[in-house]
Amino acid sequence: MLHPDRLFPPDSQTRGLARALYDSVKDLPIISPHGHTDPAWFALNAPFQDPLSLLVTPDHYILRMLYSQGVAMESLGVGAASDFDPRAGWRLFAQHYHLFRATPTALWMNHVLSEIFGISETLSEKTADSIYAAIQARLATDAYRPRALFDRFKIEVLATTDAATDDLAHHQTIRKEFPRRIIPTFRPDASVDAEHPDFQQHLALLAQQTNENTETLAGYLHALRARRTFFKSLGATATDHGHPTALTADLSTHQAERLFERLLKDPSAADAELFRAHMLTQFAGMSLDDGLTMQFHPGSFRNHNRDLFSRLGRDKGADIPTAMEFTRSLKPLLDKYGNEKNFTLILFTLDESTYARELAPLAGHYPALRLGPAWWFHDSPEGMIRFREQTTETAGLYNTVGFNDDTRAFLSIPARHDVARRIDCRMLAQWVLEHRLSETEAFDVLQDLTYRLVKKAYRL
């Protein structure tokens, strides 16, 4: 079902070299430094329930495409009645599988079905039930429990993403019972964003967890530092920040304190934005102190679909990118920490027009900056090709940090890394055959792109 040369150009020279390059990295362990798998899976090691809730419901790409063509969320089991039959949702997915033609979803799903479940038929309305049954049968076996799959996938490091206030109980269990490198990532957005519905609640929780008075700025900052230390103690090497814009600020202590006071009472949208901006610079300072690598991915308009949000809540695949500005926005933070060699800030974007215009020039100059890989909607063959074409000549390959799968769809992790490796091999092969770099260089740099750069950037 899967062609061994998929994603390689058909001409025999390029394909031959791409294949040789691929052979040199295909068996390297997976480093997944940024993702959204659930630590409960590895802590509890319970069998996955059914094909629908394992492969379809958690995958926003699938939900959004089906929804865009008129399939109701409820008919896929999202917000559905308690007697909902997952088999019906799976059938609906299979009926609409043609929608995914030429999308990365099809590449990944075919990989999962074929490589992980050993299914040799193509998913369609006709094969929906038999494939469902085949998957369900395998899920009941020990070989398909989370820990067994983790080992089977040859994952060397897997980072989850966790609220600053998360108790990391599952991570504590994992450390005791499943000695693999599954580590948390410190994501404080809800504790920083006064427009988040749970902001006050997160502040209260922070106070409780750290015995700090989070109603003062000083206490609040101490609490955040304490939580970072706690995350580090459970293996964290990075933080993660997602904001509506890339704005950073560097307020005086006095300004920041007055802003924080307003924030606790009746924050305006401008106050909330300024505080997020200021806190990015604060977090950069903390990173310089405690060594956690900082990730920043601004630019998504979250929960854009009003009706869906009011009926089903956050995170239903309705986040839409907006235009980004980095050059002016990052200056306050970079003025303070951009020249630090012991601080790493990894930037992501959903606005590809910033690749060549702002991000590659910034990362190609500031010692603290690195470019995260093609992100979210751009995590696809063409998206990755555009990323390399538009950043390499200015920022080089060594200011990038390898691949992130950024997924909650655990079973798709090997497929996603495989696609990324194939695209890198394809591009390197083309460059070698155009004599832009030598074959020796290509084999060496490929090890960097697949394995070394990610470990270095995330201090793994």
Add this chain to the structure above:
Amino acid sequence: MLHPDRLFPPDSQTRGLARALYDSVKDLPIISPHGHTDPAWFALNAPFQDPLSLLVTPDHYILRMLYSQGVAMESLGVGAASDFDPRAGWRLFAQHYHLFRATPTALWMNHVLSEIFGISETLSEKTADSIYAAIQARLATDAYRPRALFDRFKIEVLATTDAATDDLAHHQTIRKEFPRRIIPTFRPDASVDAEHPDFQQHLALLAQQTNENTETLAGYLHALRARRTFFKSLGATATDHGHPTALTADLSTHQAERLFERLLKDPSAADAELFRAHMLTQFAGMSLDDGLTMQFHPGSFRNHNRDLFSRLGRDKGADIPTAMEFTRSLKPLLDKYGNEKNFTLILFTLDESTYARELAPLAGHYPALRLGPAWWFHDSPEGMIRFREQTTETAGLYNTVGFNDDTRAFLSIPARHDVARRIDCRMLAQWVLEHRLSETEAFDVLQDLTYRLVKKAYRL
């Protein structure tokens, strides 16, 4: 003169498959759901006058390129004296034909000369007169009258674009005398845009045509609904809206009424913009009621050249695109109608940075949204390739709506559809050979891209 494999990559595998794909669609009828041909041609069926006024003067791409290199509009017959000799204009075009190298204009014009007029020489200063004479001779024959060409081109549907206040007299004649599917499209811009010089006049005309009092908002809205019904009675299945920005709004009736009052007296630019924005949401509501598909293409700065505008008036090829924003701008409309399955809003852009950033994510989520094809300046081989590369992986192929020729150059319609089909075949062939989709899938989806999706989106 025309190579049978034009626009296909030279390597034999890709070319072979692209050709096989092309063979499966090259003879499908043309669906032209959005264009600017003149219904008078088919109502009156008079012979076309001469090569210049048929092939050069109405084509903005040709006018603008020649003008950019110093050729005066008047010397091409635009705003020229009454004794102007079209032969002289044609010669000037032929002398400058090298300017069109590697542009779509050359692809289309060569197709027209070779396939429609059977001319085997290349256009140049030397061949200008003989080609002129050959075309002129053919235009005098019945086989080159508009209706004969319409049938020869195998056009199944041809939509024109017509002001909301158009009496559609030619369309009425066509229905009686030439029973083909030539249908109007409801374009109310001049009745909605208070900055349009003829706005007040259009309102008066609307009142007269519908017996409504268009000096009240309610009467104005009734009048527009009545005109839509009239357009539908003559076959219209779609509306078309071109605004300077993508802004939408959803005002309360009270707000809208007060805005409308100001608009009739002394509208500010902000009032005019807000009213256009509000009316888009109103038109979406009307579309949900009467089933007309809604097309929206914002972002052109019209009549940018002050001198040309003051001397020769509107629409002389001096429209220049501007940067676009959709994510925030469309939200008011989408909040109200974005989740409707019985409403279709087709979006176009002149700002390609919005393809991957905003349009594909929006169309890949909202059931009401579809992506129009590469538009205007992007209606070219590279433009179409970028469109597919930047939208497919996020929005899929099934949230697109086939090809629009969007032209007033009637004779170029077969050439334009041919280029679009070839580019789709080329891309599908490449994807198949890279194992991104199967050959069977490619042949099937190609039928969708060429024929089925456009009929569905426009309810044809």
Add this chain to the structure above:
Amino acid sequence: MLHPDRLFPPDSQTRGLARALYDSVKDLPIISPHGHTDPAWFALNAPFQDPLSLLVTPDHYILRMLYSQGVAMESLGVGAASDFDPRAGWRLFAQHYHLFRATPTALWMNHVLSEIFGISETLSEKTADSIYAAIQARLATDAYRPRALFDRFKIEVLATTDAATDDLAHHQTIRKEFPRRIIPTFRPDASVDAEHPDFQQHLALLAQQTNENTETLAGYLHALRARRTFFKSLGATATDHGHPTALTADLSTHQAERLFERLLKDPSAADAELFRAHMLTQFAGMSLDDGLTMQFHPGSFRNHNRDLFSRLGRDKGADIPTAMEFTRSLKPLLDKYGNEKNFTLILFTLDESTYARELAPLAGHYPALRLGPAWWFHDSPEGMIRFREQTTETAGLYNTVGFNDDTRAFLSIPARHDVARRIDCRMLAQWVLEHRLSETEAFDVLQDLTYRLVKKAYRL
């Protein structure tokens, strides 16, 4: 070391045609109408000092990449102590040479080492010292003095870039002693930008040089005209303008005079911006009078790195692009001079999203406008390919102006022109093999792209 078919695609048909095309232009003389070489080199003809200060320190691409990976400027000799050993800086460069893999820097540097210095080893930590010694030895010979290299490089025209207040003493010497076409370019930015630290000083210098009272607007404008005449007398055919934004304005004399008064006292940022905008239109008017071609390249945020700027001053490779807007910004200037056939304004951008959206449509319409080549960070194989792909179909090839090397790295000039020629050959070959233009047309247009268009646009 250099493959004769570098940058050509590997398939034999395309490569064969690209090579044939390349053979037809590879020996054409170099026209370098825009760059930053130092006229002192050719006036004094002193030997170049050492490999580091010749090949590394003046090249911003090299400085920025090394700096981004933690190499201190001082360790490369920038702002270093007087006993700094250039050999140590060269070694550091060699150690980090892998950073430049797949970047244009590697293409150019390999070309320089191999073709100009006859070195057959690859630069690396191991070969650093022997390559240094080999270069140093050659630099001591007459064949490697500036004038000998100038002739060896077959440069027909070389333009430098010079402040409006430059005395052009070196140019005067060159005219006497080295009768080659090395010409100045009039760059008045520091005399126009009230935010430039030396603005007042430049005004005083202008007054002194021209005997005009530059404290009145009329005197200031007279002084600038006088300086242009002086530049023309030494061969200048062009002016060059770099602003933060693309804004133009056309103020009344009264408005302009009052603005100029404020500017001399206590200019606000808005005043400075408006004056720059107004002066662009003034300079366009002067160009129409004196025939100097006008170049405009807005959009760089200069000296972005605060610490580097305060320690080491301007121009240390820390300029970062910003998003650009042309359609509205250029209108005041275009309203006044856009339709002039005897005025040429060449536009450059660092924001590639404007190529297809604004620049190609503008240049494809206004007689006065031409598109400069892929600029600065985009002066690379992929950058040039994107430029052609995104501008050709709308603006054609004849609204472009050939290649600019825009470099202060004198020895890289042949390499840079070679890369540009190869990329044009590659694109033309692909288009011919896809039957987008004929082989005859390709050979002809290639002469235009390499030689004729640049001479015409710059009136050389």
